[in-house]
Amino acid sequence: MNLNRLVAEANEPFTNSHRNRRINGRGGKPRFEVYHAAPSLCSMKVRTVLAEKQVPYDSHDLNLPIRDRAPECYLPGYVRLRLQGAPDAKLATGYTGQSSVTTEGFDPCVVPTLIDHEAEKVVVDSARICAYIDEHTGGERLIPEDLAGEIEAQIDIVDQAPHVAVLYGAHPDGDVRPNGLAGRIEGVHARKVAVLERLKAEVADDAELTSAYAAKIAKEADAGEFMCDPDRMRAAHRSMDDHVGQLEKQLASHGGPWALGERYTMADVMWSISLYRMKWLGIGGAWEENDSRPEVSAYTELAFARPAFRAGVVDWPCAYGPSPHVTEFAGFGATLGFMIGMMRRGN
Numbered sequence: 617m618n619l620n621r622l623v624a625e626a627n628e629p630f631t632n633s634h635r636n637r638r639i640n641g642r643g644g645k646p647r648f649e650v651y652h653a654a655p656s657l658c659s660m661k662v663r664t665v666l667a668e669k670q671v672p673y674d675s676h677d678l679n680l681p682i683r684d685r686a687p688e689c690y691l692p693g694y695v696r697l698r699l700q701g702a703p704d705a706k707l708a709t710g711y712t713g714q715s716s717v718t719t720e721g722f723d724p725c726v727v728p729t730l731i732d733h734e735a736e737k738v739v740v741d742s743a744r745i746c747a748y749i750d751e752h753t754g755g756e757r758l759i760p761e762d763l764a765g766e767i768e769a770q771i772d773i774v775d776q777a778p779h780v781a782v783l784y785g786a787h788p789d790g791d792v793r794p795n796g797l798a799g800r801i802e803g804v805h806a807r808k809v810a811v812l813e814r815l816k817a818e819v820a821d822d823a824e825l826t827s828a829y830a831a832k833i834a835k836e837a838d839a840g841e842f843m844c845d846p847d848r849m850r851a852a853h854r855s856m857d858d859h860v861g862q863l864e865k866q867l868a869s870h871g872g873p874w875a876l877g878e879r880y881t882m883a884d885v886m887w888s889i890s891l892y893r894m895k896w897l898g899i900g901g902a903w904e905e906n907d908s909r910p911e912v913s914a915y916t917e918l919a920f921a922r923p924a925f926r927a928g929v930v931d932w933p934c935a936y937g938p939s940p941h942v943t944e945f946a947g948f949g950a951t952l953g954f955m956i957g958m959m960r961r962g963n
Contacts, residue, residue, distance in 0.1 A: 619700070619731070619733075619736050619738070622693075622696060622697045622700065623649065623697060623731060625693040625696070625697070626651075626691075626693040626694045626696070626697040627676065627693075628693060629688065629691060629693070630676050630678070630688070632679075632961065632962050634933070634960045634961055634962075635675075635676070635677040635678070635679070635961055635962075636674075636675065636676050636677070637674075637675055638672065638673070638674055638675070639666070639672065639673055639674075639675045640666070640667075640670055640671060640672040640673065641672025641673070645674070645733065646671075646672040646673050646674060646733075647672075647673075647732060647733055647734045648666075648671060648672075648673040648674070648730060648731065648732060648733070648749070649673060649674040649676070649730070649731040649733065650662060650663075650666070650673050650674070650675055650676065650728060650729070650730050650731075651676045651678060651689070651694065651698075651727055651728060651729040651730075651731075652675070652676070652677060652678065652727045652728040653677060653678045653679070653680050653689065653727045653728075654677055654932055654933060654934045654935045654961075655680065655934070655935055655936065655937075656680075656726075656727050656728065657715070657779055657780075657783075657889060657890075657893055658715060658726075658727065658728055658742035659727050659728045659742070660889045660928055660929045660932075660935065661742045661743075661746055661885060661886060661889055662728045662730070662742055662745050662746060662749070662928075663927070663928030663929070663932060664885050664888075664889065664924050664925055664927070664928035664929060665745075665746045665749050665750065665758065665882070665885055665924075665928075666749060666928070667923070667924035667925075667927040667928045668758060668885070668924040669749060669750065669753045669754075669755050669758075670755070671749060671753050677933075677961075678694075678727055679961060679962060679963060685811075686811045686814075686815060687725075687808075687811070689725055689726055689727050690725050690811060690812065690815055690832075691815075692815065692818075692819055692822075692825055694729075695724050695725055695825060695828055695829075696824070696825060697729065697731075697738065698724050698725075698729045698738070698740060699724050699824060699828060700738040701729060701737075701738035701739055701740035702722045702724075702740050702741075705717075705721070705722035706721045706722065707721055707722055707723070707724065707827065707828065707831035708720045708721035708722060708723045708831060708832075708835050709721065709831045709834040709835055709838075710834070710835060710838050711835055711836075711838040711839040711841075711842050712778065712781075712842075713778030713779075713780050713781025713782075713785075713842060713848070713852050714775070714776055714777070714778050714779070714780065714781075715775070715779065715780050716772075716775035716776055717740075717741040717743075717744075718772075718775065719775075719776060722740070722741075723831075723832065723835065724828040724831070724832065725812075725828065725829070725832045728740075728742055728745055729745075730745045730748065730749070732748070732752070735752075743771055743775060746758075746882060746885065747759060747882070750882065758880075758881055758882040758885065759881065759882045760879070760881070763876055763879070763881060766876055766883070767876065767881050767882050767883045770866070770875055770876070770883035770886065770887065771882065771883060771886050773859065773862055773863075774859075774886040774887060774890050775886075777855060777856055777859040777890060778852040778855050778856065779856075779890065779893060781842065781843070781848075781849065781852035782852055782853060782856055782894075782897060782899065783797075783801075783893070783897065784801055784804065784805075784839070784843055785842070785843035785849045785852070786798065786843075786849070787849060787850070787853055788846035788849055788850060789850070792897070792898035792899065792941075793897050793898060794896070794897070794898070794937065794938060794939040794940065794941070796937050796938055797897075797937060797939075805836045805837070805839045805840035805843065806840055808836045809833055809836050809837055809840070812829050812832055812833045812836065813833065815829055816829035816830065816833065853899070856894060856899060856902065857902045859890070859902075860891070860894070860902040860903050860909060860912055861902075861909070863875065863887060863891075863909075863911075863912055863915070864903070864909040864911050864912050867911035867912065867914075867915055868911050873914075873915070873918055874915075874918075875887055875915075880922075884919060885925075887915075887919070888916070888919035888920065888922070888925050888929075889925075889929060891903075891912070891915075891916055891919070891920075892916075892920060892925075892929060892930075892942075895916075895941055895942055896936055896939045896941055896942050896945065897939075897941070898939070898940075898941045900941060903916070930944055933957045933960075933961070934954060934957040934958055934961060934963075937954050938950050938951045938954055
């Protein structure tokens with residue numbers, strides 16, 4: 617593997633200066649290069665950890681449009697690079713509404729992906745990337761050794777919640793998602809399949825890429841069926857409610873402000889991003905309605921105000937579109953700002 621050549625080929629289409637830029641650093645090339653996407657939940661995890669650790673990196677914020685061109689994470693150069701991070705992995709071909717690599721398999725056409733130029737290594741899977749950054753950079757550890765097992769257990773809980781399902785699919789008994797979101801992603805899986813079929817045909821002489829695209833096609837076709845199944849969508853929403861219930865019990869068990877007590881850890885990075893997505897989608901009632909889960913309510917007040925969380929999530933350009941459910945993204949000003957941001961991104 618000639619990593620520099622693969623990176624150069626992957627980067628060739630990524631020219632928009634608003635989305636391809638250096639973060640937290642100046643001067644010489646930083647150790648890390650990160651491929652992510654503004655609205656991607658897993659990308660938010662990585663950006664927040666980088667912000668917590670104040671790590672300089674070259675950022676490639678990939679566009680995810682699907683109406684008139686391929687999402688940038690589907691492009692052959694990027695997929696070929698990402699495959700280097702999981703050469704023997706089982707490819708994901710089915711869909712459960714989750715995004716955990718551990719349970720779902722490896723998807724070669726998604727973000728995030730991290731390049732460590734110093735170690736000449738490609739790292740994939742957001743949980744692995746976050747742990748890798750924490751281990752290979754200075755400052756206070758987000759995964760201290762004495763809490764490593766407990767942190768891993770909390771990360772697994774967050775990973776196994778069906779975040780993707782409740783984002784892309786409507787609740788059959790009433791859709792409370794932001795109107796703009798629902799309109800943009802209606803029929804998204806069929807459009808993804810069409811784009812992937814075209815890309816697969818274009819690389820017919822490349823067995824590795826052909827297999828990658830075939831697996832992704834199977835996954836997206838299954839996803840389209842999942843979203844049309846009212847029973848599975850109801851179950852996904854019940855799972856999200858149970859997900860919050862687990863955090864309520866965890867917080868009540870020790871009385872500390874954070875998931876594992878007095879120290880902010882990687883578990884809190886994951887939980888805060890999960891809860892904010894729920895609130896933005898309109899399902900924050902899982903803890904807000906009738907003050908049903910007071911421990912989680914207090915937790916979100918702290919977590920959502922943390923500077924690194926705001927840098928990687930709330931204030932990251934176009935990470936979230938307009939939503940009546942969160943103050944930062946409600947109203948005309950938020951809508952106008954989002955539209956301007958999307959224009960700058962080339963959407």
